[in-house]
Amino acid sequence: MVNFTWDPKKAESNLRKHRVSFEEAMTVFEDPLALMKPDVLDPDRIVALGMSEKERVLYCVYFEVDEKETRIISARRATSHERRNYEEGA
Numbered sequence: 311m312v313n314f315t316w317d318p319k320k321a322e323s324n325l326r327k328h329r330v331s332f333e334e335a336m337t338v339f340e341d342p343l344a345l346m347k348p349d350v351l352d353p354d355r356i357v358a359l360g361m362s363e364k365e366r367v368l369y370c371v372y373f374e375v376d377e378k379e380t381r382i383i384s385a386r387r388a389t390s391h392e393r394r395n396y397e398e399g400a
Contacts (some may be wrong), residue, residue, distance in 0.1 A: 316382045328386035335385035337363040
């Protein structure tokens with residue numbers, strides 16, 4: 311089982327800015343259709359595009375600390391283009 315972590319101040323800032331909590335972002339990882347790919351700006355980070363428990367397609371940036379810990383960096387609603395990619399499985 312993976313343990314999710316994050317910076318509490320960053321989580322608060324993310325919620326104010328994007329209206330997406332990191333608790334909701336965690337649920338994207340339960341989506342069997344979620345898309346994961348390396349972040350083009352920082353290959354140590356990974357982008358996840360998936361459906362949350364609130365049925366919103368989210369764009370989440372995270373990195374794997376190790377095989378048991380995933381650190382969430384940011385989360386927001388997907389743009390219409392990103393949502394289309396998710397729906398097409400691209």
